[in-house]
Amino acid sequence: MKSKNNSLNAGGFAHPKFSDETILNINSDDISVIRFENVQVRIVKINNNPWFVAKDVCDALQLTNSRAALLALDEDEKDVSLIYTLGGNQKLNIISESGFYKLIARSRKATTKGTFAHRFTNWVFRDVIPSIRKTGAYGVPFSALNDFTKRQQQYQITASKHGRDLQSCKQKKADLQREERELWKKYQPDFLDGEIH
Structure with missing residues (x-):
């Protein structure tokens, strides 16, 4: 499948672009939370694929300009979703799994030993991903x-x-x-x- 710019994405599979109808159907059963050192990252399951709340990921990676971080991602790696929060439904930026990995790879702090972003990145690659591969899930x-x-x-x-x-x-x-x-x-x-x- 080719994206709008005719380049292949995500190992040959373009992430689906969601319609407003699909986005509005996200409920609390499709959301899980992972927590590392008191930082929470919400994960939304859309079509059985994990999408991460961009603000949570940027906070964990200590990215101060989340807008610039999102602009650097391909269009099929980001979207806006209506997500249930404790304050009610909110429109939140979400990023695909490949977008999540790109943000980690591009983050200077994630590669700087001793930073929170570095510890978070190690935890994601050493604990979270292996657990998801083995059990299919991670988080509450x-x-x-x-x-x-x-x-x-x-x-x-x-x-x-x-x-x-x-x-x-x-x-x-x-x-x-x-x-x-x-x-x-x-x-x-x-x-x-x-x-x-």
Whole structure:
């Protein structure tokens, strides 16, 4: 398949360009989240292909000019999608898997030892990609994380109303912390190396 500029892309396969109708059908079941050192990257599954939220990737790679980073990608490696977030549906820039790898390869900080971007890149290539190859997935499904976050917010409202000394609120908080550890243990076990308490 050839793209508009008649060059072959992605090993001979051009990424599909999505219509507004396709984009609007993305729901929380098609979103997962990976987290590294408290930076989250949302991944949207479109036609069984991973697309990454561009802002999250640029933050992880410490790219300060995300607009320039996106302009450097081929047209079939970027798109805009309506994605459910905790604040409601938002239009977000997304990048294809090949676009994600291109941003990593082009990032100076990703190749500079000692930077966060370098650690993130190593983690992607050493942990995330091998896990996806073996199991087909990596990260916590957004719907599970979203449900947890809503209950955590409800706890904070309840704790404020009833005061901090209520034993039931303390127990609920401990239960939520334990549940969060279990979510990360189940979907991203390497993350638990002392980061969630």
